[in-house]
Amino acid sequence: xxxxxxxxxxxxxxxxxxxLRYYEKIGLLYxxxxxxxxxxxxxENNLNLLRLLRCLRDTEMPIADMLRFVxxxxxxxxxxxxxxxxxxxxxxxxxxxxxxxxxxxxLIRHKxxxxxxxxxxxxx
Amino acid sequence: xxxxxxxxxxxxxxxxxxxLRYYEKIGLLYxxxxxxxxxxxxxENNLNLLRLLRCLRDTEMPIADMLRFVxxxxxxxxxxxxxxxxxxxxxxxxxxxxxxxxxxxxLIRHKxxxxxxxxxxxxx
DNA sequence: TCTTGACCTGGAGTCCACTCCAGGTGCCAC
DNA sequence: GTGGCACCTGGAGTGGACTCCAGGTCAAGA
Numbered sequence: 047x048x049x050x051x052x053x054x055x056x057x058x059x060x061x062x063x064x065x066l067r068y069y070e071k072i073g074l075l076y077x078x079x080x081x082x083x084x085x086x087x088x089x090e091n092n093l094n095l096l097r098l099l100r101c102l103r104d105t106e107m108p109i110a111d112m113l114r115f116v117x118x119x120x121x122x123x124x125x126x127x128x129x130x131x132x133x134x135x136x137x138x139x140x141x142x143x144x145x146x147x148x149x150x151x152x153l154i155r156h157k158x159x160x161x162x163x164x165x166x167x168x169x170x
Numbered sequence: 171x172x173x174x175x176x177x178x179x180x181x182x183x184x185x186x187x188x189x190l191r192y193y194e195k196i197g198l199l200y201x202x203x204x205x206x207x208x209x210x211x212x213x214e215n216n217l218n219l220l221r222l223l224r225c226l227r228d229t230e231m232p233i234a235d236m237l238r239f240v241x242x243x244x245x246x247x248x249x250x251x252x253x254x255x256x257x258x259x260x261x262x263x264x265x266x267x268x269x270x271x272x273x274x275x276x277l278i279r280h281k282x283x284x285x286x287x288x289x290x291x292x293x294x
Numbered sequence: 295t296c297t298t299g300a301c302c303t304g305g306a307g308t309c310c311a312c313t314c315c316a317g318g319t320g321c322c323a324c
Numbered sequence: 325g326t327g328g329c330a331c332c333t334g335g336a337g338t339g340g341a342c343t344c345c346a347g348g349t350c351a352a353g354a
Contacts, residue, residue, distance in 0.1 A: 052301070063301085064343055083350050085301060098281065101274035109341070130285045133278055140275050144268055150225040151264050154257055157222065161254045176331070187331085188313055207320045209331060233311070 049079060049087040059096045066096075074099060074109070074116055095119075105140045173203060173211035183220045190220075198223060198233070198240055219243075229264045 052063045061069070066086075069075040075095060079087040088096075095116075102112050111132070118129045176187045185193070190210075193199040199219060203211040212220075219240075226236050235256070242253045 062343080065341085067302090068342065081350085083301090084303095085350070098277065101277045105271060105274050105278070126285055130282060133282050133285065137275065137278050137282065140271055140278065144271050144275075147229060147264055147268050147271075150229050151261065151268075153222065153225045154229070154261050154264065158254060158257050158261065161250055161257065186313080189311085191332090192312065205320085207331090208333095209320070 047089055049089050050093070052086050052088070055088045055093065055096065058093065059100055061096065061100070069096075069099070072109070072113065074112055076116070076120065102136065105136070106143065107136055111136075171213055173213050174217070176210050176212070179212045179217065179220065182217065183224055185220065185224070193220075193223070196233070196237065198236055200240070200244065226260065229260065230267065231260055235260075 050058070052066055055061075055066060056063050059066075066075065070078055070086075075092060078092055079089060081087055099112060102115070107115075115129065115132050118125045118132065174182070176190055179185070179190060180187050183190075190199065194202055194210075199216060202216055203213060205211055223236060226239070231239075239253065239256050242249045242256065
């Protein structure tokens with residue numbers, strides 16, 4: 047099976063090597079292989095998990111929640127429903143997040159228009 | 171002119187009273203009135219600025235950048251173009267942010283389908 | 295064989311944006 | 325005039341998520 051060095055994984059996932067070590071230490075990342083000399087070797091499974099963690103992280107899921115999710119993952123099929131629930135709930139939070147951003151963008155764009163129209167310094 | 175107590179402003183803007191004080195201390199919020207006894211009284215200008223700060227904050231603008239923006243605000247009309255530039259640039263970052271969220275949402279939704287379809291525990 | 299760069303560990307340090315605290319004062323209703 | 329709540333200040337503390345460090349090891353090329 048193909049395996050990857052920390053540097054390669056860092057490059058592929060955008061997590062720093064320190065972060066990879068940190069995630070492994072706290073249990074977010076598991077089943078990471080080692081060479082005889084003790085160096086990490088990451089496989090496709092590790093990479094796929096990291097890609098999912100990247101998504102969850104970038105959509106504001108706190109580490110503690112990701113940890114619970116990973117525990118459900120490791121618990122196997124009997125907790126599939128719970129994993130599903132976590133993701134569904136998170137998905138709707140992402141939806142709200144996007145809506146909020148759009149809302150804020152509206153005001154920012156309004157300000158842009160106002161400044162483009164060259165008015166006074168008051169914050170109207 | 172109508173003015174508001176810290177508690178009212180906190181309620182209206184969603185910033186805690188401590189945060190209002192903090193923002194004033196670091197210079198994000200300026201020209202806040204006081205009663206004879208030293209209590210803050212906020213006016214419509216303060217409120218409008220806070221509303222804008224809320225948008226910038228919620229769209230991930232760091233405090234340091236907001237501070238630069240506020241300095242441009244206070245500098246008056248001659249720096250209107252720079253304010254405009256800051257907002258335009260930020261607007262496009264918000265756009266990217268939304269795009270990234272959508273992208274991540276796609277993977278999350280894919281996972282949801284996968285789990286709904288009841289498969290193994292590997293992170294595929 | 296030697297060098298060099300990537301990697302290892304545990305633990306301390308950093309950064310950001312607040313949030314809390316102690317000790318004191320203002321103000322309004324009763 | 326007094327009780328009690330909202331508010332004041334400077335400064336210390338917090339939480340989350342890394343990031344850095346010292347001191348050592350591994351491994352591939354010259």
